[in-house]
Amino acid sequence: MLAYPVVLAAARHARANGLEVGIVSNCFWAETFDDALVWLTPFAELGLADLALSSYAYFTERLEDETRLRNALLAARDLGLPGAVLEVGAAAALADIGVPCGEPGQIMYKGRAGAGRPTGERLRRPPAELVSCPYEDFTDPGRCHVGADGNLMPCQGIGIGNLWQTPLTEILARYEPAALPVVREILAGGPWALAQATGLEPALPLYADECHLCYELRSHLRAAGRHLDVLCPDACYDAGASAPDPEKEKP
Numbered sequence: 001m002l003a004y005p006v007v008l009a010a011a012r013h014a015r016a017n018g019l020e021v022g023i024v025s026n027c028f029w030a031e032t033f034d035d036a037l038v039w040l041t042p043f044a045e046l047g048l049a050d051l052a053l054s055s056y057a058y059f060t061e062r063l064e065d066e067t068r069l070r071n072a073l074l075a076a077r078d079l080g081l082p083g084a085v086l087e088v089g090a091a092a093a094l095a096d097i098g099v100p101c102g103e104p105g106q107i108m109y110k111g112r113a114g115a116g117r118p119t120g121e122r123l124r125r126p127p128a129e130l131v132s133c134p135y136e137d138f139t140d141p142g143r144c145h146v147g148a149d150g151n152l153m154p155c156q157g158i159g160i161g162n163l164w165q166t167p168l169t170e171i172l173a174r175y176e177p178a179a180l181p182v183v184r185e186i187l188a189g190g191p192w193a194l195a196q197a198t199g200l201e202p203a204l205p206l207y208a209d210e211c212h213l214c215y216e217l218r219s220h221l222r223a224a225g226r227h228l229d230v231l232c233p234d235a236c237y238d239a240g241a242s243a244p245d246p247e248k249e250k251p
Helices: 004-016 033-046 067-079 168-174 183-198 210-223
Strands: 022-025 050-054 083-086 151-153
Touching: 004 033, 033 067, 050 067, 067 083, 183 210
Parallel strands: 022 050, 050 083
Antiparallel strands: none
């Protein structure tokens, strides 16, 4: 939604070709109810199939501060759009406007959001136990992410081709996960296998989840200039990630 004209044009193109369109947004555009109406009306006219709006209750003790979420939900209701709330880590409080809440999803320490190093009770799993990817199917992906720069990713930050350079059908036809660096190690034994194969020592004794360790390892590999054709695009990684400590590398 930061590139609103492009997103709207893409939605129109998709609808014209018989595809359904959904939007996931943090509601930054819904400063007022009237603002939210302006932003959503063109999508309502297209027949938006899904509108998922993020709650930030996990990050605030003042739930009344979620005014943008409220504005967006009220505007969606006014326009007849199927609005739903994404709750992660903490429940939103929207009963006063008739929106059911209270079943927050589990936090995933995936990508830059996990780079701040979770602490306390969330750090509960030793790296040697992180031997699979429970979130993505690299062998037979049921979905892929497409970045604004054209990168096609079965998981954010793991690229298998670029749509601006190669047609989608060709990328998928030549995709061999067992032969692709990083992907093959994750398939063989999750982030722990990636650490073993690349000679990287996990920096922590305990991790929050598989994504937490996986992102750390991939960031170090990128910082060392390794597998840059797979570990892309740049936007998925912390620009401040440091290279691995040679003293921690395994023989």
